[in-house]
Amino acid sequence: MGCGMAVDANRVIAGGVLVFVEPEEFRRFLELKERPLVIVGETGGFKRTKLTMTTYDGAIIITRGEVEVPEGAVLVKARELSLGK
Template identity: 45%
Template sequence: MIVKTLWCGIEVPAQRVVAGGLIIYVDKESFFNLLELKENPMVVTGELSSSGFGLKQIKVTIMPLEGALIVYRGEVELPEKCVVIKASEINMGK
């Protein structure tokens, strides 16, 4: 998997990204309110992996905030101040 940041053009090879801890699902308005708390928030966009479960892919936008992952289920147009990382696949399981 290659993780590519759009803000500064850096590509970072990653074998696997594992997220653990507190995961908070929010609506669109709440997501944007939380984005405003940071000067240059890092945001990850991609699709949740559902391989093996027979489910359709779910597009998500994720932002780490104070040790938690803030998750919006869907795509949004993000402000220019965001550091955007496009992931080819996101697995929040194992």
């Protein structure tokens, strides 16, 4: 089966699709849109984790850490992120 891009995901959670990928795969998603929406922030309690997220065809694509954002991207800096509840 042919496709435009294949990505290995670290984790997929059903019920709203969250796709966790490595930073290099995340950058590939950013390249698919002219003006990607990128959300950066931290989640967690005592052990804070930096996350960078974008959207793609109804899914939320997430990577740990910060990723260089392409020029022209729409950047949202969240004070706090929650991935559930």
